[in-house]
Amino acid sequence: MISLWNALPGAVAQGLIWGIMAIGVYITYRVLDIADLTVDGSLCTGGAVCIMLMLSGQSVWTALAGALLAGMVSGFATGLLHTFMGIPAILSGILTQLGLYSVNLKIMGKANQAINVDKFDLLVSLRFIKNVPFYKNTILLVAVIIVVMIGFLYWFFGTELGCSLRATGCNDKMARAQGINTDLSRVLGLMISNGLVALSGALLAQYQGFADVNMGRGAIVIGLAAVIIGEAVFGRVFHNFAFRLFGVAFGSIIYYLVLQFVIWKGVDTDLLKLLSAVVVAIFLAIPTWKSRYFSKWRRKGGRS
Amino acid sequence: MLEVRSISKTFNPGTVNEKRALKGLSLTLADGDFVTVIGGNGAGKSTLLNAIAGTWQVDEGQIMIDGKDVTKLSEHKRAAFLGRVFQDPMNGTAATMGIEENLALALRRGHRRTLKPGIVNSERKLYRDLLAKLNLGLENRLTSKVGLLSGGQRQALTLLMATLEKPKLLLLDEHTAALDPKTAAKVLETTESIVNKDHLTTLMITHNMRDAIQIGNRLIMMNDGQIIYDVSGEEKKKLTVEDLLRKFAEASGGKFANDRMMLTK
Numbered sequence: 001m002i003s004l005w006n007a008l009p010g011a012v013a014q015g016l017i018w019g020i021m022a023i024g025v026y027i028t029y030r031v032l033d034i035a036d037l038t039v040d041g042s043l044c045t046g047g048a049v050c051i052m053l054m055l056s057g058q059s060v061w062t063a064l065a066g067a068l069l070a071g072m073v074s075g076f077a078t079g080l081l082h083t084f085m086g087i088p089a090i091l092s093g094i095l096t097q098l099g100l101y102s103v104n105l106k107i108m109g110k111a112n113q114a115i116n117v118d119k120f121d122l123l124v125s126l127r128f129i130k131n132v133p134f135y136k137n138t139i140l141l142v143a144v145i146i147v148v149m150i151g152f153l154y155w156f157f158g159t160e161l162g163c164s165l166r167a168t169g170c171n172d173k174m175a176r177a178q179g180i181n182t183d184l185s186r187v188l189g190l191m192i193s194n195g196l197v198a199l200s201g202a203l204l205a206q207y208q209g210f211a212d213v214n215m216g217r218g219a220i221v222i223g224l225a226a227v228i229i230g231e232a233v234f235g236r237v238f239h240n241f242a243f244r245l246f247g248v249a250f251g252s253i254i255y256y257l258v259l260q261f262v263i264w265k266g267v268d269t270d271l272l273k274l275l276s277a278v279v280v281a282i283f284l285a286i287p288t289w290k291s292r293y294f295s296k297w298r299r300k301g302g303r304s
Numbered sequence: 305m306l307e308v309r310s311i312s313k314t315f316n317p318g319t320v321n322e323k324r325a326l327k328g329l330s331l332t333l334a335d336g337d338f339v340t341v342i343g344g345n346g347a348g349k350s351t352l353l354n355a356i357a358g359t360w361q362v363d364e365g366q367i368m369i370d371g372k373d374v375t376k377l378s379e380h381k382r383a384a385f386l387g388r389v390f391q392d393p394m395n396g397t398a399a400t401m402g403i404e405e406n407l408a409l410a411l412r413r414g415h416r417r418t419l420k421p422g423i424v425n426s427e428r429k430l431y432r433d434l435l436a437k438l439n440l441g442l443e444n445r446l447t448s449k450v451g452l453l454s455g456g457q458r459q460a461l462t463l464l465m466a467t468l469e470k471p472k473l474l475l476l477d478e479h480t481a482a483l484d485p486k487t488a489a490k491v492l493e494t495t496e497s498i499v500n501k502d503h504l505t506t507l508m509i510t511h512n513m514r515d516a517i518q519i520g521n522r523l524i525m526m527n528d529g530q531i532i533y534d535v536s537g538e539e540k541k542k543l544t545v546e547d548l549l550r551k552f553a554e555a556s557g558g559k560f561a562n563d564r565m566m567l568t569k
Contacts, residue, residue, distance in 0.1 A: 156419075160412055163401075163422035167409050170398040177357070177396070178465070179383035179413040 004264040009129045009139065011260040015253030016142040017124070017203045018222055020149065022230075022252045023245050024196035025223030031157070032169040032189040034082075037093030039197045039223060041100030042074040043216035046198025047205030048107040051115050060123045064202050071198020072191040074100060079187030104213050114210040122206045142203065146249050149196070154242040156192075165189050197223075218273055221280050226252035228283040305505040306333040306473050311355055311365030312529075325351040326362070327529035333473070333505055340516040341509045342548070343526035349509045352526070353475045356507070358382040370472045384414030387466030387504075389459065389479040396462030399451035403442060403461065406450055407431045410465035434464055438494060456487035460494055467498050474499065476508040492519070513545045527555055 021043060028036040046067035053063035074096055081092035105111065117125045124138040134140060156162045167175040168185035175182050197219070205211040230244070230251025238247045263269060313326040325348050333339060341349050355362050356369075358379040367375045369385045390396050397406050408423035428446060435443040438460050442453075450458060459479055466474060476495065480488035496519060499506050510516050516523055522536035525548070532555040535543065 158422050159419045160417040160422050161419055163405060163409060164417050166401060167398045170400045171395070173390075173395050174398055175409075176379045177383055177386075177388045177390075178409050179380050179415075180409070180417070181378075181380045 004261065007260050007264065008257065010126060011256040012253055013124070013126070013129055013138045013142065013207065014204075015256035016139065016146060016249065017200055017207055018256065019146060019200075019226060019249035019252035020142075020203065021197045021200035021219060022223045022226030022248045023146075023149070023153070024193040024200065025220065026227050026245065026248045027153075027189055027193040027196070029224065029227060030169075031166055032186060032193075034089040034169075034186070034190070035093070035220070036075075036078065036190060036193060037090060037220055038074055038078045038096045038100075038190070038194055039093075039219045040216045041097035041104065042071045042194040042197045043201035043204070043219045044104045044211065044213060045070050045074055045100055045107070046201030047211035047215055048104050048113070048201075048213075049198070050202030051113050051205050051211040052107055054115060054120050054122075055113070060121055060206075064123070064199060067198045067202035068195045071201070072195040074198070075190035075192070075194030076187060078194070079190040082190075083183035083186055101213065108211060108213065111213045112210055115206070117209055124203050124207045125209065126207055138207065145203075146246075150242050150245045150249075153245060157241060161188075218276065221273075221276050222252075222255065224284070225255050225276060225280045228280065229254050232283070305335045305337070305370055306331070306356070306507075307366075307368040308332070308352075308356065309366040309368070311362045311367065313351060313355060313360075313362050325529055326355060328365070329530055330365075331524070331531060333507070336503045336505055337522055338499055338504075338506045338520035339508070339522045339524060340520045341507060341524050341526060342511075342513060342516045344552075347526040348529040349526055350477055351529075353388075353477050353507065353509065356473070357386055357388060357475060385472040387469075387471035387474045389462045389466050389474075389476050391478040391481050393455040393458040393462070393482060396465070397450045397458055400449060402447045403435070403450055403453075404428060404431055404446040406461065407434075407465060407468060410468045413469045434468070435461075438464065454487075456483050456491055459483065459491050463491070463495060463498060467502060467504065470502055470504070472505065474504045474506040474508075476506065478509045478511060481511055513548050517543045517545070517548070525551060525555070527552070 021039065025036070025039060028034045049070040050063040050067040053066045054060060058066070077099070078092045078096040081087045081095055082089050085092075087095070115122070117127050122128075124141055126138075128136050128138040157166060164175065164180040165185045165188060167178065167180055168182045169189070172182045175185070201211075201216065204215065227248050228251070230247035230249070233254065234243070234247035234250060238244050259272065262272070262275070267275070308329060308331040310328040310330050311326055312324070312328055315321070315323045315325055329348070329352065331352075341352070343349050354360070356367060358374070358377060358381075362375065365375070366373060369382070372385075374382050374385070388396070398409070401409075404423060404427075408427060411427060431446060432443045435446075440457050440460055442457065442461065450461065453461065463479070479495070480491050483491060492515065495508075498504070506520070508520065517540070521540070522534070523540050523543070524531050524535075525533035533551050
């Protein structure tokens with residue numbers, strides 16, 4: 001029990017860092033209505049760029065900005081594949097993700113690059129969870145980053161441009177009839193989303209002390225899990241857009257707490273990804289099952 | 305206001321599904337014309353509206369709106385000149401966004417979308433006044449999600465959105481066909497009052513021949529990708545449903561005279 005208790009702060013910190021990625025996934029999956037698989041690659045791109053910039057002597061803030069930018073470029077690539085080249089969104093994401101594997105290897109020069117927390121001035125680390133001054137505490141720092149980020153997103157999606165993104169995701173036929181360039185909206189949304197995912201990857205690489213070419217594998221599933229858990233737990237309470245994003249971050253924390261619990265229970269860690277996939281698959285199936293098997297109880301609407 | 309010069313469009317060219325939907329069609333609309341469009345299924349009515357709206361590019365011909373050649377312009381750029389209402393009430397609005405947010409999107413049609421707020425307080429009074437005129441009780445539900453509205457309410461809202469920024473041309477694609485008769489009549493009444501108030505140049509497709517005769521100052525009948533009958537002014541006012549059926553029989557060689565799907569009385 002004590003070992004579980006000791007592992008909790010770490011799980012919360014990881015959950016928060018992955019929460020940033022989950023919010024990125026929320027923007028494509030829920031706002032733009034695109035399942036964007038680029039994230040499996042762009043998460044690592046963010047980590048790789050951040051670590052390499054820091055190893056070359058740049059400050060942690062420059063490194064984070066570089067990661068953000070690299071992620072936005074990845075999103076731009078997927079956006080062009082999808083809009084300019086007319087490739088279905090899922091396939092566009094897979095293509096970029098595959099390409100990014102090579103790009104990430106080239107950025108790092110090898111499959112894995114470590115960074116020493118004692119030699120470099122990292123912003124977050126698993127060493128900064130306990131016994132550090134509160135302003136250096138990783139949980140607090142990442143929480144502040146998330147609050148600032150959600151504030152920015154709340155503002156942005158309330159602007160004319162942000163509203164046009166939401167309209168595109170909701171009904172692109174209507175959006176075009178109202179003069180919205182839906183291709184531009186999609187590219188922009190993918191850029192913002194992958195920028196956040198890469199930022200999350202940059203923080204994650206610092207936190208664990210290394211960037212690895214496989215660190216993004218299955219990231220989309222973790223992101224979707226966080227989105228789904230957030231909606232299931234907080235969906236009825238949180239209606240405001242900003243609160244929904246907080247719900248996603250909380251969903252990510254819950255995911256990591258459950259994961260920690262499962263590990264503590266002694267489940268074979270090789271099976272964790274399978275477990276995540278099964279859980280997410282079931283949750284994704286719920287809307288279909290509801291309409292197929294429980295439609296009798298569904299209120300019929302939409303007609304006058 | 306609108307000048308369509310011998311446009312053609314073929315779908316799925318070179319396949320078994322090849323369909324020549326428009327065959328060198330020409331049409332000129334004067335400023336303030338309210339034209340009703342009738343014709344059988346597959347006559348090319350919706351295709352004509354989509355060609356004007358720029359849903360895809362035409363194969364041949366030219367489209368001018370208010371003297372400007374828009375033939376090569378993309379759909380979202382042409383939207384600056386056009387107001388559109390679709391047959392399916394779901395198509396014209398964003399269901400997960402609020403009533404006021406939908407109207408705010410429409411108010412910005414034809415303008416650059418920037419990082420300024422997507423809706424400002426001063427607009428809300430305008431929206432409330434306009435919604436009150438619809439008589440649907442929507443003026444006090446500005447923040448309600450559009451997905452909660454009925455089909456008729458959504459079509460009325462779409463109509464408002466289409467005309468909020470006065471369009472050069474209003475395109476109505478059977479916008480009352482999916483509604484029950486009572487709601488359809490009400491939406492049609494709203495349509496007439498908005499069009500008359502702003503003297504909008506309008507193209508309205510309808511399946512209802514009586515509506516087609518009663519509404520507007522000009523009527524065109526389409527068949528097989530072409531306009532086969534074009535009547536306006538006094539002559540149009542004297543038309544009867546029987547006249548239209550006869551015209552249609554003449555033009556199509558009589559074989560579709562009893563096509564129930566084509567025109568309902």
